[in-house]
Amino acid sequence: MATDCAAWVNANPVEAEDLSDSFISGEEDNGRLIVTNKNINNEINGNWLSSSSNSIHEARLKAKAKRRLRKNSSRDSGRGDSLSDNGDVVRGTSVAPTSPKNKLLDRKSRLGKGRGLPKKGGAGGKGVWGRSGEVYEPVEVDEKDPNYDEDQENCVYETVVPPLEERDFEKTVTPIVQEYFEHGDTNEVAELLAELNLGPMRSEVPSLAVSLALEAKASHRELTSQLLADLYGTVLSHSDMEKSFDKLLCELPDLVLDTPGAPQLVGQFIARAVRDQILAKSYIESYKGKVDCECARAALDRAAVLLKMRSGGLRIDNQWGTGGGQRPVTQLIREMNLLLKEYILSGDSKEAERCLRDLEVPHFHHEFVYEAIVGVLESKGEKTLKMVLQLLKSLSLSSIITVDQMRRGYERVYMDIAEISIDVPRAYLILEQFVNKSFDMGIIGVKLRDVCPCWNQKKIMGDGAGDFVELERC
Structure with a gap:
């Protein structure tokens, strides 16, 4: 038998690995090799000796399948299926093995250690710095580190803003000043200027700021004076103020082209600056005998006169006035009554229009209409009635007083006519006459005329003491 096997091996050489694989499926018991499948013995005893090369190829495939199964069984600890010697799959009673691909996706420990929790407490993963909400402590610098640099400890990192260039100055600062005219917050302007470098x-x-205020309203000039006073010492220095007003005096010939009253206005700004102590009192005296420009001389003379008048009781700190939205209501009513009295005395409707526009209270013009009609009711002649009608007609045509403000003024008089009639018995009759003429002149419409309150007159005879008239409301 041994001689036959040796002869077959010499005739058909087979690799040692293939032969070893073909016999590995057996179990070794006390030094003896026990073959689990009889088909291999039969093949060795007779079939391999007489079979062709196809049988050798099949034997190699079986050996490789057994070797692969042995490796998988070592991972699965004997679980799952096995192959027989013939290559048939033998179903086991245990659970089917898990594929290696699924094991790679498993986040549990493959070594069978640990409690099955995710790695790093759930803070791991690609591109993850740590779990959410974790605060890192400052890292201590190791002086023994090869990359350690002693100069890095004393290094301070700051955001560097390049200085603002002259060509971009006006384009950047002008919107800031114009927005300040709307909100009036000097702190916001100071913060924005501090960020510009x-x-x-x-x-x-x-x-x-002063050149923009020259073309604006009186309230904007007052805001500009307040802005200069608040910026002084924080953003602007004393030398900055002097250089700026020196430039204004030099540019006055050009400013007069757009604002004819620029010399007087600049003089008022200089006087207000001296009053707010952002310019020295000797600033005006330093120009004596050194000014050739007539406009600059007029501005300095205006400032000197205002400062002298201050000692006589003039308040330079309120020379521009206050915007309508910032004035108390009682002050506005007082100024409107004064405006009406001046108009009745002078009859200049253009001046009255200018004064009403300078108050800058278009939302409060209904009060002007109300005070004008009440003044007519309390007057004793036809002159006041005609002058007030002409003024209201002029203000309506120029759209200084809108239709809504005019209507509200008339409606307020309608509501208060009962109280007014206590002091003025003929108030209903005068109001009805005034409303009809207002309608004829096109100041009000039909609806507003029709809702005017009136009284019916009934003549009642007395007991000989005289006749009297009883008024009944419609």
Whole structure:
């Protein structure tokens, strides 16, 4: 038998690995090799000796399948299916093995250690710095680190803003000043200017603000004076203020082209600056005998006169007035009554229109209409009635008083006519006459005329003491 096997091996050489694999499926018991499948013995005893190369190829495939099964069984600890010697799958009674691909996706420990929790407490993963809400402590620098640099400890990192260039100054600062005219918050302007890194252009801020205020309203000029006073010492220095007003005096010939009253207005700004102590009292005296420009001389003379008048009781701190939205209601009513009295005395409707516009209270013009009609009711002649009608007609045509404000003024008189009639018995008759003429002149419409309150007159005879008239409301 041994000689036959040796002869077969010499005739058909087979690799040692294939032969070893073909016999590995057996179990070793006390040094003896026990073959689990009889088909291999039969093949060795007779079939391999007489079979062709196809049988050798099949034997190699079986050996490789058994070797692969042995490796998987070592991972699964004997669980799952096995292959027989013939290559048939033998179903086991245990659970089917898990594929290696699924094991790679399993986040549990493959070594069978641990409690099955995720790695790093759930803070791991690609591109993850740590769990949410975790606060990192400052890292201590190791002086023994090869990359350690002693100069890095004393290094301070700051955001560097380049200085604002002259060509971009006006385009950047002008919107800030114009927005300030709307909200009036000087702190916001100071914060915005501090972020710009003005550099040498810092002295241009007051001159730009004053030049914009020259073309604006009186309330905007008052806001500009307040802005200069608040910026002084924080954003602007004393030298910046002097340089800025020096530039304004030099540019007055050009400013007069757009604002004819620029010399007087600049003089008022200088006087207000001296009053707010952002300019020295000797600033005006330093120009004596050194000014050739007539406009600059007029501005300095105006400032000097205002400062002298201050000792006589003039309040320079309120020379521009206050915007309508910032004035108390009682003050506005007082100024409107004064305006009406001046108009009755002078009869100048253009001046009355200008004064009403300068109050800058278009939302409060109904009070002006109300005071004008009440003044007519309390007057004793036809002159006041005709002059007030002409003034209201002029204000209506120029759209200074809108239709809504005119209507509200008339309606307020309708509501208060009962109380007014206590002091003025003929108030109903005068109001009805005034309303009809207002309708004829086109000041009010039909609806507003029809809702005017009136009284019916009934003549009642007395007991000989005289006749009297009883008024009944419609």
